[in-house]
Amino acid sequence: MAEGDMEFLSRLYRSTREDELSRTPWDEPEKQAFINMQFSAQHEHYQKHYPDALWLIIEQGGTQIGRLYFERWDTEHRIIDIALIPEARAKGLGGAILSDLMEDAAANGGKNIGIHVEKQNPAISLYRRMGFTVVEDKGVYDLLRWTPSL
Template sequence: MKNDDTDFMIFPRLERAMRHGVSYRAMRCTDLGFLSRLYRSTREEEMSILPWGEDQKRHFIYMQFKAQHEHYQKHYPDALWMVVDVEKMPAGRLYIERWSRELRIIDIALLPDFRAKGIGSSILEDLKVEAMESGKKISIHVEKENPAMSLYLRLGFGIIEDKGIYNLLGWPHPS
């Protein structure tokens, strides 16, 4: 993780997303608490059905978040690690890596209060414009049961490969 060194970073375009008050900033070590809470919000439905106490859930989420964070940092060393701010308040995260022929969305997530308001769609539409302008495809791994799957499909992403609990989605989807 880069720490407060944004001089070399080229953030994704903000055209449609800016209409929702979206801005990006580089992730900092001080954001890890927020990012852990954001991660928990994406797993809340799963957690609600477990017969665990709150301490067990908190420990499990912490371990899962830490493992995911370390995996991303190790396997995507050249990624842009961004916090998505809405009206200057932390609202989500967007992790991308630009490859020669592809823009890989490593992760995109928003807090519940910012979901289903067009913010995620706008971010993805802006990334599609960047990909078109640079002649690249976009790809992202999405859990099959992720409620956002319908959003990706509606925006023209298609399933490229079944990866077990995940689908590798791509845009534009090969016909």
């Protein structure tokens, strides 16, 4: 991630909130102001609380299609955020990325992988198929964990 990626990242963030935005009575400028505020707050939070994270832009054929924010801890690898543009969703890319992360975690000391996922996020079914289980109810989110088989 570089400073020049922020516009893409903001658009990507908005794509993850479109369903929610469609249910508001706001006009377009109000929606965009909300997105700008939320994206900025999220970005600042992530930067502050995950100082050693990898901030990765996912590309396919030289085109930006997503983001992966990821941090390696002593006992766990934490997916801070993963998102793909709508055109890249439901094509197996998320599963392939998760498989790579799982292989990496298993090869680096048999580490678990954790991620917070909104309960209404359609990707939760992918995490379950990949072997992630709910380990903590965090209100709107569930903390999911994958543990490698030994």
